[in-house]
């Protein structure tokens with residue numbers, strides 16, 4: 413990691429984002445913890461970082477709303493200084509159902525956060541980090557999903573399709589920004605113990621499906637965080653447009 417590394421994590425208040433924020437702070441990053449609604453969770457992450465001697469701020473913004481994304485990055489500029497790293501972690505799914513029951517409003521909500529939000533945050537990061545715009549370079553890690561490969565049949569093909577888009581934009585931006593000092597990579601988590609499965613209507617989902625995982629267990633958010641941090645770090649300096657599956661062999 414270079415000196416004065418400033419990392420923005422979208423959806424950093426809970427789950428994989430929170431684990432990434434805490435581990436990043438331990439490794440010396442100043443961390444901006446973005447959240448949408450749960451201010452208490454984000455503030456708790458920030459407090460834990462500060463108590464350990466690190467630097468962090470919590471910033472509310474819905475990544476699906478362009479003006480809020482612009483304001484989010486401006487607030488990071490003001491409070492932590494020039495951005496050097498971005499983790500596009502904010503992501504949503506909704507209740508498990510088959511295609512026949514999906515409506516356009518739901519599909520739009522999923523795509524707005526998972527795809528539009530990721531693209532908008534990449535844009536703001538590139539405007540700051542690209543050497544083309546006078547920046548010093550940096551790294552972006554997108555949080556995709558094994559669902560991009562499996563398609564999540566019978567559960568949420570809309571969510572899976574949004575993660576397919578995340579994979580595609582990761583490949584495109586990695587090449588678009590490679591000559592401008594910015595590496596763009598992604599992680600594809602499998603079944604990870606977080607609140608997200610409750611949003612799908614099945615809080616105990618990981619324990620139900622873990623028998624289908626070659627390693628016979630679900631993953632912990634910290635196990636995803638460590639892959640993200642490797643991709644952000646100089647340890648992966650020649651790696652761009654790459655994917656790390658953190659999925660127990662699935």
Ligand code: NAP
Nearest residue numbers: 423426427428447448449450474475502503557604606608
């Ligand atoms: P989680 O525990 O449900 O946390 C999601 C986080 O995203 C929360 O902090 C939430 O903010 C934030 N968020 C949601 N929509 C947002 C928006 N529009 N703007 C800003 N923040 C928003 O989820 P998780 O399981 O850690 O998932 C993190 C990422 O990993 C997601 O992209 C997900 O698709 C991916 N993933 C998860 C799994 C898994 O098994 N858990 C597997 C594969 C991929 P609030 O706290 O304010 O609500």
